Amino acid sequence: MSAEHDKKFFDTFMMVLGVLVAVAIGILILVRIVAANTQEKHVMADPALRAAVEERIQPIGKVAIAGQDNSALAMTSGAQAGAASGASGAASAAPAADMSGEQVYNMACVACHGAGVAGAPKHGDKGAWSARLAKGIDTLYKHAIEGFQGDAGFMPPKGGRVDLSDQSVKNAVDFMVQAAK
Numbered sequence: 001m002s003a004e005h006d007k008k009f010f011d012t013f014m015m016v017l018g019v020l021v022a023v024a025i026g027i028l029i030l031v032r033i034v035a036a037n038t039q040e041k042h043v044m045a046d047p048a049l050r051a052a053v054e055e056r057i058q059p060i061g062k063v064a065i066a067g068q069d070n071s072a073l074a075m076t077s078g079a080q081a082g083a084a085s086g087a088s089g090a091a092s093a094a095p096a097a098d099m100s101g102e103q104v105y106n107m108a109c110v111a112c113h114g115a116g117v118a119g120a121p122k123h124g125d126k127g128a129w130s131a132r133l134a135k136g137i138d139t140l141y142k143h144a145i146e147g148f149q150g151d152a153g154f155m156p157p158k159g160g161r162v163d164l165s166d167q168s169v170k171n172a173v174d175f176m177v178q179a180a181k
């Protein structure tokens with residue numbers, strides 16, 4: 001009697017155990033299927049991960065050529081600066097050097113300000129500049145560096161050349177302001 005009771009208990013126990021193991025394996029399989037369809041894709045598309053990978057596989061050096069436009073180097077290193085957070089100082093190019101106003105003007109401003117394109121106050125046009133000079137030089141610096149939407153049109157930040165140093169842009173403003181006085 002007692003032995004039969006034990007056997008019955010044992011059979012039931014093994015059956016419950018078997019069901020639990022089966023359920024556990026079922027959940028494991030389900031998790032793997034869901035993860036394969038979602039997790040990996042999200043992880044691979046994550047911009048932070050992509051930026052980190054781009055940063056790891058970038059070439060160890062970049063060549064800057066004297067006397068040529070090396071702004072593309074400065075721009076990429078600027079874009080990566082966030083991800084690199086200064087860790088790879090040797091790999092990133094030096095911060096953009098300050099340039100003379102005339103240099104900057106001819107490189108980044110003349111396209112619009114040379115002929116007065118799209119509402120830009122023309123270089124040397126005293127009439128177009130007088131009202132702007134009245135705002136004070138600090139406002140003009142600020143508008144040239146940060147960009148400015150006026151009645152005449154849109155002045156893009158740093159004339160679209162965000163790789164330029166603030167001082168370079170200020171020099172270019174000085175250069176234009178001198179010609180308009």
Ligand code: HEC
Binds near residue numbers: 118132144148150
């Ligand atoms: C894509 C065309 C474009 C380029 C390139 C550009 N500008 Fe301008 N800029 C404008 C326009 C348009 C205005 C007039 C905005 C307005 O008043 O409506 C303007 C206005 C200005 C002003 C007067 C801002 C004010 O407060 O009145 C300054 C200073 C100036 N630009 C400096 C620069 C400098 C320096 C550069 C080169 C680094 C440059 N701009 C390149 C289009 C441009």
